[in-house]
Amino acid sequence: MRKTKRVKVLGWRWRRNELRRHSDAVEAWIVLAAWAFATAGGAVAGVAGAQAFEAAQARSGVEHRPATALVLGTVPRGARVAADHSRVRANVRWTDAQGTVRTATADVKAGTAVGSSVPVWTDGHGRLVDEPASPAVATARVVMAGTGAGLAGGLFVLAGGRLIRLRVERRATDQWGEEWERTGARWGRRTG
Numbered sequence: 001m002r003k004t005k006r007v008k009v010l011g012w013r014w015r016r017n018e019l020r021r022h023s024d025a026v027e028a029w030i031v032l033a034a035w036a037f038a039t040a041g042g043a044v045a046g047v048a049g050a051q052a053f054e055a056a057q058a059r060s061g062v063e064h065r066p067a068t069a070l071v072l073g074t075v076p077r078g079a080r081v082a083a084d085h086s087r088v089r090a091n092v093r094w095t096d097a098q099g100t101v102r103t104a105t106a107d108v109k110a111g112t113a114v115g116s117s118v119p120v121w122t123d124g125h126g127r128l129v130d131e132p133a134s135p136a137v138a139t140a141r142v143v144m145a146g147t148g149a150g151l152a153g154g155l156f157v158l159a160g161g162r163l164i165r166l167r168v169e170r171r172a173t174d175q176w177g178e179e180w181e182r183t184g185a186r187w188g189r190r191t192g
Helices: 022-063 135-187
Strands: 065-074 087-095 101-109 117-122
Touching: 022 135, 065 101, 087 117, 101 117
Parallel strands: none
Antiparallel strands: 065 087, 065 117, 087 101
């Protein structure tokens, strides 16, 4: 059996021809609108996501305060934090801005002696938090958040366009089946 080569004709749904159905033109408009809205919507979602993440980064940079803590002792063996074993978890004590003495577990350099002072970061409520990101890391995170939000927004719109297109396609197939039933009945008659 010989294989037939399928030829794609650019813009065939837009051209006038006897074989083009109304649903073909509707599908073409749906695809065009979906891509246009996905591009615009993805850009808007990306900018909004980046701005929201940037505001959160700036807020955390303002709320985080440095403090000096005293190492009370390391937690049991096997509590290494970094893959290269350069940091471990240790119990530390510090005094917050209100004068309250607090204790918690923090990441410290491996080999830090008990009684040593280590820098820690606290939030406005005296809880330990991670060190604020450097400007380069913060910028990279904002770009990644914006890109992710933009892609998610664009894909959401494209998925919606695909669902609408499938619905139009199913309706066109049903109409074609009904027309075939009517035509097939006439073909079955003898004209003797």
